[in-house]
Amino acid sequence: MAAPDPPLAPPPSSARIAREWTRIGVIGFGGPPVHMVLLRELVVERERWIDRREFEDAIAAAGLLPGPASTQLAIYCARRLGGPRGALIGAAGFILPGLLAVLALAAVFLAASPPLWVLAAAAGGGAAVPAVAVHAGLQLLPDSRARARPGAGARRWLAYAVAGALGAAFVGPAVVLVLLGAGLTELAWRTPRGDDERGSPTGPRPRTATRDSASPPPDGAAAVGLPVVASLAAAAIGTSTAARLGWTAFKVGALSYGGGFVIVPLMQSDAVERYGWMTDPQFLSAVAIGQVTPGPVVNTIAAVGWSAGGIGGALLAAAIAFGPSVLLIATAGHRFEQLRTSAHAQAFLLGSGPAALGAILGSAVPLASSLTEPWQWVLALVAGAALIGARRGVVPTLLAAAVIGIVIGAAGGEIPR
Numbered sequence: 001m002a003a004p005d006p007p008l009a010p011p012p013s014s015a016r017i018a019r020e021w022t023r024i025g026v027i028g029f030g031g032p033p034v035h036m037v038l039l040r041e042l043v044v045e046r047e048r049w050i051d052r053r054e055f056e057d058a059i060a061a062a063g064l065l066p067g068p069a070s071t072q073l074a075i076y077c078a079r080r081l082g083g084p085r086g087a088l089i090g091a092a093g094f095i096l097p098g099l100l101a102v103l104a105l106a107a108v109f110l111a112a113s114p115p116l117w118v119l120a121a122a123a124g125g126g127a128a129v130p131a132v133a134v135h136a137g138l139q140l141l142p143d144s145r146a147r148a149r150p151g152a153g154a155r156r157w158l159a160y161a162v163a164g165a166l167g168a169a170f171v172g173p174a175v176v177l178v179l180l181g182a183g184l185t186e187l188a189w190r191t192p193r194g195d196d197e198r199g200s201p202t203g204p205r206p207r208t209a210t211r212d213s214a215s216p217p218p219d220g221a222a223a224v225g226l227p228v229v230a231s232l233a234a235a236a237i238g239t240s241t242a243a244r245l246g247w248t249a250f251k252v253g254a255l256s257y258g259g260g261f262v263i264v265p266l267m268q269s270d271a272v273e274r275y276g277w278m279t280d281p282q283f284l285s286a287v288a289i290g291q292v293t294p295g296p297v298v299n300t301i302a303a304v305g306w307s308a309g310g311i312g313g314a315l316l317a318a319a320i321a322f323g324p325s326v327l328l329i330a331t332a333g334h335r336f337e338q339l340r341t342s343a344h345a346q347a348f349l350l351g352s353g354p355a356a357l358g359a360i361l362g363s364a365v366p367l368a369s370s371l372t373e374p375w376q377w378v379l380a381l382v383a384g385a386a387l388i389g390a391r392r393g394v395v396p397t398l399l400a401a402a403v404i405g406i407v408i409g410a411a412g413g414e415i416p417r
Contacts, residue, residue, distance in 0.1 A: 009048045011081040014089055021078055021093030028294045029395050032070035043077050050080060061339045067253050067325045071296045079333040087330035098295020099302055099318055105289045106306040110282055117406050119415050124405015125398050126284025127376035128383035130368040132291060132394055133261045135387040137361035144357050157354045164358025169365035172269030179355045186351025244275055245308045246320050252301050253321035262356050264363040267304055277308040280370035281416040292398050372416045375408055
């Protein structure tokens, strides 16, 4: 018989939560997979604050919610250890380092008249972005496909994935409706047949008692801080722009099942085509900035906000995009276990999940259509070979593409503006 796990350690102080979550926010280059590994190493393996099974359930429950999954996992772990106040502290530590880095780079790359080398670096890095989208989707493909049941379940999985890809490629922000429709379709398909009525396909997992089971009511701070930031930022940029930017950011933060590159068609249609806050090259630069900085990819919305309304627009967009995740988990994070074992939530995810995966792959189409120079197309193919064929990292590939762009610009190549 295997030895039982050692007892959990006492929860950390608020200062320790601030220090550890900020450390992850600073070194968390590489997106959600890296964030989840860093969190697991900290709270499960090194400090024994949360047991292994609860952490795995938290990952699954975060995947059932709209918005950035790794951000929600980070907030949940902080809430689990420090209550609602710990959730706010952990959210700030995890989100703010990357957000500040995005703002600093946006000030340089999205300036009204940036120098030529900046434009060239942005064009080179932006050329690699479609390849990054394909790479991100392919990484998620095996796990998503493995969840589909053989036969009709596998065929529905494929249909949902294709629908998501077509939606991201051709209908822009309306891809959200495709994701919701896929989830609701799977839910309707399974419920009358009694499928998944016991929770997961392997039956319900018994609830385990945790230190959070008698969680105190929220202290109200989570319901005040972010709305105050959003209100002040909205006042700084004007009502009309604030309303449009707020709606775009809300879609990114509250309606983007799957996170990551699912948000790209939501942002691109509004930022470039509908409201004209950015040009296509600038949008590619914004996506590249979101990839080369630490922390959640959703920080990209801050670069869009910067173009729409300067620092006020960036803060407004970030507050609204992250607000749903922070408020939901800070005030109701103790109900994660109920979400994890919900038959209806599982069924919805089995539909929306593959649609979100397809949307990530499909986002490469509008991103690639934004490339205007022949050398950018060549660089996109080279980046794809580096990421998918040679298995290079996303951040080194984007930085190398930016350097190549600078070299091409210095040699007199045409640089999109």
